[in-house]
Amino acid sequence: MSRPRSALEQLLGxxxxxxxxxxxxxxxxxxxxxxxxxxxxxxxxxAPGTLVHGSGIPWDDASGVRLRGWLGMDKSDFYDETKVAIVPMGFCYPGRGASGDLPPRPECRATWHPRLLPLLGQVELVLAIGQYAQAHFLGETRRKTLTETVQHWRDYAPRVFPLPHPSPRNTGWFKHNPWFDAEVVPALRARVSSVMGP
Structure with a gap:
């Protein structure tokens, strides 16, 4: 006899x-x-890009490679659902705009996030990647720009780490902000390691 599905499993369905x-x-x-x-x-x-839409695997692209590098995690740990929840602001590929993908559809945040996030009761660390996640999780405490918000990461740690998007499109940002790799990434790896455990 199969066990009944949990509230989270039902909601994910x-x-x-x-x-x-x-x-x-x-x-x-x-x-x-x-x-x-x-x-x-x-x-x-x-929100997923076209590659992720095709594979159905989150962060299954160059951005995911860079993100896992920041975290010091291999694929097996990153995709271990018992330890890592991956919940974007928009769950589906939103389409292409003039300068990259369109913003995440707001319906996901409005419809599903209020029901989903409370069921993730063991979460100790939230990675708020990009301006949309930061607006949602940091609210009025975020700074005027994404760069300023990330620079003030200590104000939000240890619960939330605001991060830039690891997209190859942001290569210029990383070159102009070397403090990110020097200061934020080591602190992020240490925090992820403490949260993930052995």
Missing amino acids: EIRACRLCEASLPLGPRPVLRASETATLLVVGQ
């Missing part, structure tokens, strides 16, 4: 079947997220 934005999604709906009741690390980015 609802989310993966979601068609709220279907008419607005150029590649159609394919919600991409991972979560479990035992996860201690929550990774919150923007």
